[in-house]
Amino acid sequence: MRFDQPLIPGRLVRRYKRFLADVVLDSGETVTCHCPNTGSMMGCADPGLRVWLSRSDSAKRKYPLGWELVRTAEGALVGIHTGRANALVAEALTAGRIPELTGYTERRAEVNLPGGRMRADWVLSGHPEQPDCVVEVKNVTAAVEDGIALFPDAVSERGSRHLQALAGHVAGGGRAAMVYCVQRDDVREVRPADAIDPVYGENLRHSMAAGVEVYALAAAISETGIELTAPVPVVCPPDANGC
Numbered sequence: 001m002r003f004d005q006p007l008i009p010g011r012l013v014r015r016y017k018r019f020l021a022d023v024v025l026d027s028g029e030t031v032t033c034h035c036p037n038t039g040s041m042m043g044c045a046d047p048g049l050r051v052w053l054s055r056s057d058s059a060k061r062k063y064p065l066g067w068e069l070v071r072t073a074e075g076a077l078v079g080i081h082t083g084r085a086n087a088l089v090a091e092a093l094t095a096g097r098i099p100e101l102t103g104y105t106e107r108r109a110e111v112n113l114p115g116g117r118m119r120a121d122w123v124l125s126g127h128p129e130q131p132d133c134v135v136e137v138k139n140v141t142a143a144v145e146d147g148i149a150l151f152p153d154a155v156s157e158r159g160s161r162h163l164q165a166l167a168g169h170v171a172g173g174g175r176a177a178m179v180y181c182v183q184r185d186d187v188r189e190v191r192p193a194d195a196i197d198p199v200y201g202e203n204l205r206h207s208m209a210a211g212v213e214v215y216a217l218a219a220a221i222s223e224t225g226i227e228l229t230a231p232v233p234v235v236c237p238p239d240a241n242g243c
Contacts, residue, residue, distance in 0.1 A: 001088055002225035007052035007068055009223075015045040021067050023051055033065035036081045040154040042142040044070050044078050052223055069221065077221045078141050079183030084226065085139035086121050089179050089217070092228040093124075093135075098215050101135070101177060103127045117165040133175040136162050140182040140190060140216070147188035149216075149232075151180060155197045163203040167210040178207070180216035180234065183226060190216040190234045205236050 013022035013030065021035045033053050035041075052069040070078050086109070096102045105126030112119050113134065122135040142153035152159055166176040180190050192201035208214055217228040 001084065001091060001227065003054060003068070003223075005055060007054055007223050008065065009050070009052050012045065012047055012049045012051045012070070014047055015041065020063070021045075021051075023053060023065075023067075025053075031065055032063060033067050034061070034063040035067050036083050037067075037139075037141070038082070039141070039152065041080060042150075042153040043072055043074075044080055044141055046073060049073065069223070074186070076143070076184050076186035078185075079219065079221055079226050080141055081183075082139040084183070085137050085181040088183075088219070088226060088228050089135070089137045089181050090122070092217055093122075097217055097228060098179070098231065100213065100215070101133060103130065104133065113165060113169060115165075115168070117168070118162050131173070131175045133177055134166065134169055135177050135179055136166060137179050137181055140180050140187075141184065142193065143184055143187060147186055149180075149182050149184060149187040149190045150193035150196070151190060152193055152197050152200055156200055159197075160200050160203045163200070163207040163212070166212045167207040170211040175213075176211075177213040177215060178204075180214075181228060182216055182218045182232065183221065185219060185221045187218045187232055189232050192236060201236070208236065 010023040010025040015021040019035050024030050050071040053065045054068045056064050104124035108123045111123040120134045121137040124133040140149050140151045143149045169176045192204045194201040214234045216232045216234050218232045220227050220229045
């Protein structure tokens, strides 16, 4: 995925009200931009960090500038726009970056699953041997030391519901996969953030045991674009209960 226009560099002043951020551009102008990330943005929203913004030409946008990238204090480049994740995963699926999910001839977006428990990001169909596969995408931006990325970065009841729905789909004879879109260039593995949301971690372990497939893809990121390039393992160490 390439950005439509050159990004605008600056320094973060503050992120607030979840959807807004103030940035001092390299030109010296201070602007308010849209923050397309509802999470805590752990490690990605500290004042003074280098950031890059995109500009929208839509007349409907109250804030024409949108936050796209940040360089963390540790030097990692991170894509914070959660709305990019589905398109990035779609590109990766088309390129065969998840070999286990190749062979499907059709891909449908935003499909309601039976029972109304969730709307799947993607449903893959048309495989000569495999059943249709429900694919849920989660965007990952948080990380700790040694290249370990964490999800979620805040308590996510919605994320737990999605895992339960995927497990239920598999129990009914279907195929389901969780794909973590890791918009960082310093990650070697993904883990559940048990210290932040232990319920999510428990649901992830249960869904994997139930047959939900779990994948993660790391990204190559630059000021010109983002591409999911390589799989990284999803590691679930024993939780506090030894599970």
